[in-house]
Amino acid sequence: MTSISDIKSRIKDKSARSVIEEIIKLANDSSDYHAFLDITASRALDRADQVDQGKITGKLAGVPFVVKDNFLAFGAPTTAASKMLENFNAPLQSTAVEKLEQEGAICVGKTNLDAFANGGSTENSAFGPTKNAFNKERVAGGSSGGSAVATALNIVPFALGSDTGGSIRQPASFNGVVGVKPTYGTVSRYGVVAMASSTDTIGVLTTNVQDAELVMSIMSGRDKFDMTTLPDFFEPNNETKSNQKIGLVKDFMSEDVDLDIRNRVNEYANKLRGAGHIVEEIDLPMAKYALAMYYIIVPAEICSNLARYDGVRYGHRASGVKTLSELYGKTRDEGFVTENKRRIMIGSYVLSSGFFDAYYLKAQKARTLLINEFNKLFETYDVLLGPVAPTTAFKLGENIADPIKMYLNDIMTVPTSLAGLPAISVPFGKDNLDLPIGVQLIGPMKSDALLLSLAKTMEVL
Amino acid sequence: MTQINREDVLHLAQLSKLDLSDDEINGLQIDIGNILGYVEQLGELDTDGIEPTYQVTGLSNVWRDDEVIDYGIAREALLSLSTESLDNSIKVPKVL
Numbered sequence: 001m002t003s004i005s006d007i008k009s010r011i012k013d014k015s016a017r018s019v020i021e022e023i024i025k026l027a028n029d030s031s032d033y034h035a036f037l038d039i040t041a042s043r044a045l046d047r048a049d050q051v052d053q054g055k056i057t058g059k060l061a062g063v064p065f066v067v068k069d070n071f072l073a074f075g076a077p078t079t080a081a082s083k084m085l086e087n088f089n090a091p092l093q094s095t096a097v098e099k100l101e102q103e104g105a106i107c108v109g110k111t112n113l114d115a116f117a118n119g120g121s122t123e124n125s126a127f128g129p130t131k132n133a134f135n136k137e138r139v140a141g142g143s144s145g146g147s148a149v150a151t152a153l154n155i156v157p158f159a160l161g162s163d164t165g166g167s168i169r170q171p172a173s174f175n176g177v178v179g180v181k182p183t184y185g186t187v188s189r190y191g192v193v194a195m196a197s198s199t200d201t202i203g204v205l206t207t208n209v210q211d212a213e214l215v216m217s218i219m220s221g222r223d224k225f226d227m228t229t230l231p232d233f234f235e236p237n238n239e240t241k242s243n244q245k246i247g248l249v250k251d252f253m254s255e256d257v258d259l260d261i262r263n264r265v266n267e268y269a270n271k272l273r274g275a276g277h278i279v280e281e282i283d284l285p286m287a288k289y290a291l292a293m294y295y296i297i298v299p300a301e302i303c304s305n306l307a308r309y310d311g312v313r314y315g316h317r318a319s320g321v322k323t324l325s326e327l328y329g330k331t332r333d334e335g336f337v338t339e340n341k342r343r344i345m346i347g348s349y350v351l352s353s354g355f356f357d358a359y360y361l362k363a364q365k366a367r368t369l370l371i372n373e374f375n376k377l378f379e380t381y382d383v384l385l386g387p388v389a390p391t392t393a394f395k396l397g398e399n400i401a402d403p404i405k406m407y408l409n410d411i412m413t414v415p416t417s418l419a420g421l422p423a424i425s426v427p428f429g430k431d432n433l434d435l436p437i438g439v440q441l442i443g444p445m446k447s448d449a450l451l452l453s454l455a456k457t458m459e460v461l
Numbered sequence: 462m463t464q465i466n467r468e469d470v471l472h473l474a475q476l477s478k479l480d481l482s483d484d485e486i487n488g489l490q491i492d493i494g495n496i497l498g499y500v501e502q503l504g505e506l507d508t509d510g511i512e513p514t515y516q517v518t519g520l521s522n523v524w525r526d527d528e529v530i531d532y533g534i535a536r537e538a539l540l541s542l543s544t545e546s547l548d549n550s551i552k553v554p555k556v557l
Contacts, residue, residue: 185518185520227520227523228516230520291499292501296500312543313539314543321554323556324554327553332478332480333482342493344477344479345470346493348476363500364514365514366503367513368508368513403492404496419517420517445517
């Protein structure tokens with residue numbers, strides 16, 4: 001698969017321009033998959049020329065990447081896959097994109113997602129779904145579906161995504177690539193369209209773990225424009241520590257999880273044992289409540305964050321309205337997809353007086369219980385292991401009519417999001433339909449480097 | 462199972478500033494009822510005396526100096542994002 005070092009050697013042999021031209025052609029030729037909402041050819045080629053002229057340098061000089069279209073970036077509109085922002089040309093770039101550009105990387109396109117990142121299949125995109133890289137009749141996963149498919153198709157060596165409840169890890173697993181959801185606060189969210197502020201994280205999808213390490217080391221660190229960022233703690237870790245204690249989460253291995261997936265996770269556990277680690281089954285009883293917490297807390301935050309789309313300052317504005325109230329109502333009806341509306345209204349419900357204590361406050365208290373359970377486990381275990389999702393990529397349209405069925409696919413990714421923990425999805429084999437399977441490694445807060453280091457050593461074994 | 466009636470949906474739509482079509486109202490009534498029914502399982506948990514978690518970093522009171530920061534974005538560029546602006550202001554329909 002295409003790695004950063006492959007691309008670098010191709011640039012050295014030819015030129016950044018010729019490599020970027022090839023990548024743009026690959027991206028255009030992949031239109032069947034609908035991974036891209038826009039290809040930023042002119043800006044990308046201009047930057048490639050500057051790399052060839054020695055004006056742009058850095059650790060990623062000339063290396064192409066793509067970003068999920070909820071990252072503000074120059075060269076194309078930032079739509080968040082919504083009618084609301086269809087024509088929104090960002091006046092600034094997200095910190096994550098800026099940091100990568102400072103190291104010479106070249107953004108070649110914006111990738112598809114569920115509108116405002118609300119969803120787990122990329123079917124909620126206002127511009128049509130992305131198709132799975134391994135089977136065009138199946139979903140890409142989501143919400144970072146376009147980023148996962150662009151990476152899996154070997155168009156780019158890495159793609160940025162956001163993960164609020166599994167939106168990097170699950171599409172990574174569905175498309176056989178590496179997906180990193182860092183510790184909450186590791187990477188600045190400045191310039192990324194907000195979804196649920198207490199769990200939104202910025203991460204990366206790559207073809208191999210080492211590249212993920214490099215990109216994370218560039219993007220991480222405190223940003224004065226995002227007050228929730230943590231002081232930089234991320235330091236790639238090259239020590240291969242053996243005899244780590246790893247907990248295999250039994251609650252993630254029930255019969256509701258595809259047998260092929262459980263088998264692969266058990267094989268991964270054996271591989272870890274073979275590498276000198278200790279793997280033991282552990283219980284995480286609060287995990288079964290995490291989805292219920294998530295679908296209270298996250299809609300509440302979505303309802304607040306999407307309140308800003310009022311048709312006044314930017315974005316879509318409905319026409320033919322007479323009053324401001326009509327302007328709001330019609331603009332928001334036209335600009336949001338049904339899943340956005342569903343979550344906004346759930347949020348309005350759980351935050352409204354009379355229901356606040358029973359739903360929102362209850363969920364935030366339950367969240368404390370979940371975090372306590374994780375903390376207790378991390379007194380004994382270095383890392384937790386389980387599947388990423390209970391299924392491999394499902395068929396397009398299969399779950400769209402039943403929101404709860406769709407939400408249940410997040411059941412093993414949301415617990416870590418609510419707790420702010422780092423987790424990565426590592427591709428590990430396929431099921432009987434030849435669809436990729438991902439295993440999930442979860443660590444305590446700020447253990448990102450250790451998780452990546454462990455995944456890296458396992459990748460080469 | 463939480464029952465949500467049509468009036469509840471219309472009230473939520475109003476709180477959420479969404480002018481919904483009839484078709485969507487019917488679908489949302491079912492979905493929202495089902496989702497609220499699903500999340501009610503949290504009632505099984507004893508959360509007496511448990512502090513709620515609103516954020517996970519432990520950071521608090523992150524201040525910055527009270528200085529104007531130049532974001533490098535011109536006022537005109539921001540105003541141009543709006544559909545209608547006039548004299549450094551954004552135009553909206555009448556409020557009442």
